[in-house]
Amino acid sequence: NMIEDIFNIIAKSAPSIRHELSTRRGSSNTQNPTGDSQLAADIWADNLFAEKILELDSVGLYASEERENVLTSGDGFSVAIDPLDGSSNLLSNNMIGTIVGVYDSILPTSGRNLIAAAYVLYGPITTMVTAYSGSVNEYVVDQGNLRPLRKGITLPKKPQLYGFGGTENDWTPKFKKYAESIRNEFKPRYGGSLISDVNQILTYGGIFAYPALISSPTGKLRTLFEAHPVAYIIETAGGLSSNGDVSLLDLSPENLHDRTPLYVGNKTLIEELSNL
Numbered sequence: 104n105m106i107e108d109i110f111n112i113i114a115k116s117a118p119s120i121r122h123e124l125s126t127r128r129g130s131s132n133t134q135n136p137t138g139d140s141q142l143a144a145d146i147w148a149d150n151l152f153a154e155k156i157l158e159l160d161s162v163g164l165y166a167s168e169e170r171e172n173v174l175t176s177g178d179g180f181s182v183a184i185d186p187l188d189g190s191s192n193l194l195s196n197n198m199i200g201t202i203v204g205v206y207d208s209i210l211p212t213s214g215r216n217l218i219a220a221a222y223v224l225y226g227p228i229t230t231m232v233t234a235y236s237g238s239v240n241e242y243v244v245d246q247g248n249l250r251p252l253r254k255g256i257t258l259p260k261k262p263q264l265y266g267f268g269g270t271e272n273d274w275t276p277k278f279k280k281y282a283e284s285i286r287n288e289f290k291p292r293y294g295g296s297l298i299s300d301v302n303q304i305l306t307y308g309g310i311f312a313y314p315a316l317i318s319s320p321t322g323k324l325r326t327l328f329e330a331h332p333v334a335y336i337i338e339t340a341g342g343l344s345s346n347g348d349v350s351l352l353d354l355s356p357e358n359l360h361d362r363t364p365l366y367v368g369n370k371t372l373i374e375e376l377s378n379l
């Protein structure tokens with residue numbers, strides 16, 4: 104199966120990524136196309152994935168949060184990747200991840216052209232969550248091999264957590280009002296890497312948001328590399344995603360590195376937000 108081949112390549116790379124992280128925590132004194140400062144590890148992981156993924160006959164295009172333009176190698180699926188999501192967490196030894204979206208179209212394109220998505224979480228143990236063919240599964244990555252942990256994951260019915268990015272004085276009045284109501288009911292959990300924050304929502308239920316900010320109406324997160332794959336996973340697990348208006352999967356970014364506000368989680372919580 105061509106999609107499983109892509110998942111396996113990502114899993115096989117996880118042990119070397121973990122191994123190299125300790126020696127590549129320094130800055131590379133460069134910025135990625137959306138202006139984040141890059142660590143040596145960001146560039147190293149991007150090069151590793153580009154090489155391995157484009158070797159697959161089924162993949163024809165590789166795009167990454169860490170490089171300006173796409174790389175092509177003929178016909179096939181397009182893979183969009185955030186090689187090290189939350190790399191600023193490396194210095195403080197908090198969690199980081201790898202996010203991947205597999206599209207049946209050249210990029211940029213609508214999230215409706217995703218056919219699979221996955222992430223690796225480099226936590227106390229390395230896990231991988233995949234969404235494909237209507238089902239979300241979680242694995243332990245054991246020496247590069249995928250060992251099943253949970254199959255057919257759905258968001259817990261009773262939400263428990265919330266995590267909101269950005270500073271409060273930069274939130275819009277509408278989002279502030281929403282946050283007030285959520286805070287009284289659920290526990291705060293914010294780790295600063297999208298993947299660890301989303302994995303908590305998938306595990307315990309709740310809502311994660313990186314909202315539109317007054318200083319940045321499109322928020323911080325990138326549509327193709329972060330929002331689309333996360334929305335695909337959360338929606339396949341029975342949750343909802345939104346940019347405040349429509350599902351994140353309905354967004355067709357004009358440019359590869361466009362950003363979007365992001366709200367994902369239990370259906371009821373995302374609906375409340377959209378109805379404000």
Ligand code: AFP
Binds near residue numbers: 190192297
């Ligand atoms: P870095 O890769 O620069 O650490 O950014 C991570 C990220 O894109 C995403 O993983 C987080 O959800 C978000 O930024 C955290 O942003 P804040 O630092 O503003 O909380």
